[in-house]
Amino acid sequence: MQKTYVVDTNVLIQAPYALQCFEENQVILPLVVLEELDGLKKAEGERGANARKAIRFLERLRQKGDLLQGVEMENGGFLRVEANCVNVTLPEELPEDKADNRILKVCQGLRMEQDGAPVVLITKDLVLRLKAQIMGIEAEDFSTEQVTAHEEQYTGRMECYVPEEQFKEFKKKGLPLEILYQCTEDGEKIYPEFTENQFLILKADQSGKKTHLGRVENGKVVPLKYKKAAPYGVHPRNAGQYFLQEALMRPASETPLVIVKGRAGTAKTFYSLAVGLEKLLNNPAGEYRRILVCRPNAQFDEDIGFLPGDEQEKIAPLMRPIIDNLEQLIDSSEEERYQDERELQGKIAEIFDRGIIQAEALNFIRGRSVVKTYLIIDEAQNMTPNQVKGIITRAGEGTKIILLGDPEQIDRAFLDERTNGLSYAAEYMKGSPLCCQITMTAQECERSRLALEAAQRLTRHGR
Helix, strand or coil: CCCEEEECHHHHHHCCCHHHCCCCCEEEEEHHHHHHHHHHCCCCHHHHHHHHHHHHHHHHHHCCCCCCCCEECCCCCEEEEECCCCCCCCCCCCCCCCHHHHHHHHHHHHHHHCCCCCEEEECCCHHHHHHHHHCCCEEECCCCCCCCCHHHCCCCEEEEEECHHHHCCHHHHCEEHHHCEEECCCCCEECCCCCCCCEEEEEECCCCCCEEEEEEECCEEEECCCCCCCHHHCCCCCHHHHHHHHHHHCCCCCCCEEEEECCCCCCHHHHHHHHHHHHHHHCCCCCCCEEEEECCCCCHHHHHHHCCCCHHHHHHHHHHHHHHHHHHHHCCCCCCCCCCHHHHHHHHHHHHHCCCEEECCHHHCCCCCECCEEEEECCHHHCCHHHHHHHHCCECCCCEEEEEECCCCCCCCCCCCCCCHHHHHHHHHCCCCCEEEEECCHHHCCCCHHHHHHHHHHHHHHC
């Protein structure tokens, strides 16, 4: 049976192509959505850009026919702008002059017209979905960009057993994936499927204390190439950091994209900066021209244009976490680091003055081609799928992109663990030979004893 989908404005602002995603069904656009798109078309950043894309799509359909009567789309679906339903009554507690409630009026009117035929409201607004349920209207999130649930998402790592007699051969030539296995609770062997560039902790099956760390490559598991590296004097402290170091140290020609997920304190940003400084200062082979840091924030696109000062002054408060990490990297001595604050800040200022590290707002990168750059996107869970696609496609020759973030800590409206740009990129770049991924565990928190304790205790009760 053909369904009728009523689409909210926030769906088009996040995914301007969404109207084409409902197959051969009827898509209804309430008139209030056109009004909201019109109000957003001159907005700065992604919101304005996506509003304009959606409007241009509607203009192409308008040229084909009357949108009030409905126009067939290329995918076989049928799109219509609904300007009626003005006489539909709402519960007294829902004022009719509010945009969300006008959308509910359209849904209610369509249900009455179609005599019970399925009418589904598509919105990213959880409160609007709750209102719809109160009125008996079926409502759903826009699921086209949703990935699997957080606990089922790809982590980029796995533990496996290796037959004792072959374990010692690993460092010489690697091992074939077919001999690696895991065990069920009943002790039964299972042979898992592996993903290209997946990191493995290998254990000898007869002596569990023997372990090796490796990476899947072309049907084999090979030793870590950069295990003994110490970028900018930093040494890995756990398996996750060894994997992280391997992914970051690999040249952009081999691994131009690295995706790192993990809770605060697992050294995601710290290690990324350490490798960048190692490549530019300690071993300046010309691999990268600069380190470029972006830290997307829920307010960036909406508010940054109105803040006083130039670009660097506007984004300076959001770069403070980067400065905190640089303080630890520039002076590795914990005892002496803060004895002369002025000298420490001078060293950090010099790095920025020389252009070794540059900071930019995310929306200023749109439309550019970034070449031979070590590009760190911190807090990438606050990006939309559309933004992350835009960033990755900006990568020119010799650029390495590092996406860092925690999908459980999202500050942006209408994003969640399944729809944010970080999780989206992780899901669809899984298995690419050009991408390494690693999810850091709570046990790998190295910020402090308190941070580790909090990550273990508070997270258990916060979900």
